[in-house]
Amino acid sequence: MPFQPPMLVTDKVIGAEHYKDLCLFIKDKTAHLDRRLMTFRTEKLPEYVRLYKARPKNETVDWPWPGAANLVIPIIGTYSDELLARIMGGIWMYDPLWAATVSGDLPTKDGDELKQLMQNFLMDMAYSPDELDLYRVEQSAFHSAIKYGTGVVITPYEYQTQMEHIYKSGGEAEGSPVISEPREFVKIDGPKPEILPLNRFIFEPGTPKLEDMKMFGHIESLDYWAVKDLPSKNAYYKQKDIEDLLMTPDAAQETEMEREINQQHGITSDGISTGAARWYIYNLWFNFRLGGVEYAFQVRYHKKSEKILWIAFNNYPKNMKPYQDMKLAYDDESYLGTGFAEMLHIAQKEISNNNNWRTNNRNYAMLGAWRIDPESKLSSMLDIFPGVGIPAKQNEVEYFKTGQDVGYSDGPDQFHMAVAKERVGVDPAMGGTGGGITNPKRGIYSAAGTSMVMNQANNRNNLRTGDMRAAHVKLGMKFLTMYSHFGIGEKIKKYGTQKEKLTKALEMYKDGSLGLRLRPASASNNKELERQNDILLSDRIDRFYAQEAQMVQAIAQPTISPSLKKLYCEQLLGARALMMTLLRNFNKDNTETVLPDIGEIISMHNDGAGAVNGNQNSAGPNPISQVPSGAVGAGGVPAGEGVAQ
Numbered sequence: 257m258p259f260q261p262p263m264l265v266t267d268k269v270i271g272a273e274h275y276k277d278l279c280l281f282i283k284d285k286t287a288h289l290d291r292r293l294m295t296f297r298t299e300k301l302p303e304y305v306r307l308y309k310a311r312p313k314n315e316t317v318d319w320p321w322p323g324a325a326n327l328v329i330p331i332i333g334t335y336s337d338e339l340l341a342r343i344m345g346g347i348w349m350y351d352p353l354w355a356a357t358v359s360g361d362l363p364t365k366d367g368d369e370l371k372q373l374m375q376n377f378l379m380d381m382a383y384s385p386d387e388l389d390l391y392r393v394e395q396s397a398f399h400s401a402i403k404y405g406t407g408v409v410i411t412p413y414e415y416q417t418q419m420e421h422i423y424k425s426g427g428e429a430e431g432s433p434v435i436s437e438p439r440e441f442v443k444i445d446g447p448k449p450e451i452l453p454l455n456r457f458i459f460e461p462g463t464p465k466l467e468d469m470k471m472f473g474h475i476e477s478l479d480y481w482a483v484k485d486l487p488s489k490n491a492y493y494k495q496k497d498i499e500d501l502l503m504t505p506d507a508a509q510e511t512e513m514e515r516e517i518n519q520q521h522g523i524t525s526d527g528i529s530t531g532a533a534r535w536y537i538y539n540l541w542f543n544f545r546l547g548g549v550e551y552a553f554q555v556r557y558h559k560k561s562e563k564i565l566w567i568a569f570n571n572y573p574k575n576m577k578p579y580q581d582m583k584l585a586y587d588d589e590s591y592l593g594t595g596f597a598e599m600l601h602i603a604q605k606e607i608s609n610n611n612n613w614r615t616n617n618r619n620y621a622m623l624g625a626w627r628i629d630p631e632s633k634l635s636s637m638l639d640i641f642p643g644v645g646i647p648a649k650q651n652e653v654e655y656f657k658t659g660q661d662v663g664y665s666d667g668p669d670q671f672h673m674a675v676a677k678e679r680v681g682v683d684p685a686m687g688g689t690g691g692g693i694t695n696p697k698r699g700i701y702s703a704a705g706t707s708m709v710m711n712q713a714n715n716r717n718n719l720r721t722g723d724m725r726a727a728h729v730k731l732g733m734k735f736l737t738m739y740s741h742f743g744i745g746e747k748i749k750k751y752g753t754q755k756e757k758l759t760k761a762l763e764m765y766k767d768g769s770l771g772l773r774l775r776p777a778s779a780s781n782n783k784e785l786e787r788q789n790d791i792l793l794s795d796r797i798d799r800f801y802a803q804e805a806q807m808v809q810a811i812a813q814p815t816i817s818p819s820l821k822k823l824y825c826e827q828l829l830g831a832r833a834l835m836m837t838l839l840r841n842f843n844k845d846n847t848e849t850v851l852p853d854i855g856e857i858i859s860m861h862n863d864g865a866g867a868v869n870g871n872q873n874s875a876g877p878n879p880i881s882q883v884p885s886g887a888v889g890a891g892g893v894p895a896g897e898g899v900a901q
Contacts (some may be wrong), residue, residue, distance in 0.1 A: 262571035274546045285471045297455040302516040304597040308403045325615035331604040335682045336402045336596050343724045353379050354732040354774040396451040401582045405595030408452040411578045413738050416444040445745040447738050455513040471542035478535045492566035505533035506560050573741045582727035603676040681716025732774045740766040825858050
């Protein structure tokens with residue numbers, strides 16, 4: 257089922273007075289937020305970009321001489337890329353991308369199958385470049401959060417069709433025209449996440465949580481042809497409004513942040529005709545109370561002309577907003593996180609200045625100063641540089657060593673690097689550390705000790721990774737909510753015999769009768785250790801099965817005493833409860849599919865004649881002794897051992 261368009265809001269729908277208040281709120285709030293964010297967009301963000309890319313403020317410097325040392329040491333970029341590699345590896349190198357836990361109104365045996373089906377479906381959508389293309393989007397968003405403190409992904413649900421021409425005949429020889437048949441196909445039907453540049457993001461800086469903001473959104477930068485095409489994409493755009501917009505563009509050059517990004521590639525803002533023109537359409541989402549009732553709206557607004565193009569109700573489930581943010585170092589007093597560009601710019605500047613100072617010192621000390629006769633013609637032929645030429649008459653040319661090479665010491669740099677490392681908490685990766693060394697002296701001397709330290713997850717690497725994994729889970733929940741409410745269209749065909757179950761699961765999730773919780777998949781600290789644990793767990797379950805079978809066989813004996821029968825029934829329940837706890841400790845979900853249901857067996861023997869409180873005859877042989885040799889008794893005791901006669 258395709259995406260359902262939102263309901264248009266007019267003065268006839270909500271009343272003329274309410275509509276007037278709504279328009280006034282949109283214009284006033286947009287102007288207020290634009291004014292507050294102006295310096296952030298035009299100065300702060302371009303500076304962050306320059307710092308990350310380690311580009312000097314000026315391409316060349318003229319002091320202490322033209323072309324002096326001008327290197328920027330890429331401290332911010334190095335640590336940003338290091339943390340990004342940790343985060344992407346921790347999320348994308350392990351399957352599934354989202355680990356699901358199922359609860360709700362489901363048959364016991366369907367739980368694991370349904371969980372696996374939903375995990376596979378979400379992974380298929382995430383990896384597909386024609387669907388979510390999520391690896392590219394999340395890498396950009398995580399990188400933005402690390403560098404600048406905040407990353408934002410916009411996740412609109414889109415439905416687009418295109419025409420393709422299918423070959424029918426012709427073209428085999430000269431004069432044989434090619435005949436093709438036009439056919440419409442669905443290009444996009446589902447969520448389409450994209451990274452949102454921060455200089456296009458509109459938000460309330462003083463509100464820490466995005467969902468609590470009265471208004472937020474983004475600015476769409478459109479060229480002439482994109483604006484002209486707006487009515488064909490959405491019927492709410494009026495042709496007269498679009499014609500008025502096209503008469504006067506908002507800008508004819510790139511923004512400050514775009515210029516900073518394009519500069520390294522030699523891309524200029526020069527353009528010709530309508531190709532260089534840009535129009536800025538504000539895509540805003542907000543809540544507003546009408547008659548004491550709060551509603552959620554979306555609006556398209558052109559700020560320069562103060563023209564509201566259209567207003568509609570929020571058409572996403574539960575008024576969900578199609579945005580997901582991710583931040584580094586959450587702040588309860590401000591929306592923006594604290595990125596590495598903010599954390600490390602002082603250290604990067606200090607280390608770079610020290611390096612350039614030493615380079616200039618060596619260059620000057622190497623050449624020194626020269627004394628030149630003022631009447632000598634050499635001064636008109638030579639340019640002694642760096643250093644200096646001094647006019648004098650004693651000799652034609654005489655060398656003076658005026659500068660002294662202070663030598664090289666990286667002690668101050670090492671100190672600043674250590675401070676920067678402590679500030680961001682990013683240390684070298686564990687992989688390969690200590691390779692080839694008999695005893696690397698890390699203080700951990702066993703696999704169990706290493707596993708315990710890694711499981712503590714109490715360093716800043718784990719904290720930053722946790723921030724991004726939380727955003728990854730929220731994105732997965734948004735995608736699942738959209739798919740369940742708007743359908744998955746023709747994608748259902750790919751699942752063959754499983755399509756009925758997938759459709760049912762999505763419907764149950766939509767209705768709320770299926771609880772499906774997502775979490776990021778966990779990378780194993782030691783895959784070999786995990787495999788060994790699975791083998792040990794399998795052996796323990798085999799012993800549990802044998803134990804259960806032995807006690808069920810025992811209580812079925814007609815000669816068993818009531819007290820012993822009661823004991824075995826309680827042991828059956830206790831052993832099953834203990835095994836359920838053990839399986840959950842090993843992260844095994846839906847334990848009902850692994851452990852047999854013994855409730856009916858216990859109920860049958862308790863309700864039967866001569867059951868637990870009935871038969872007092874304890875005569876007869878010990879029932880445990882009748883179990884085949886090699887079976888395991890209650891509590892793991894071999895048959896015939898430790899059992900009361």
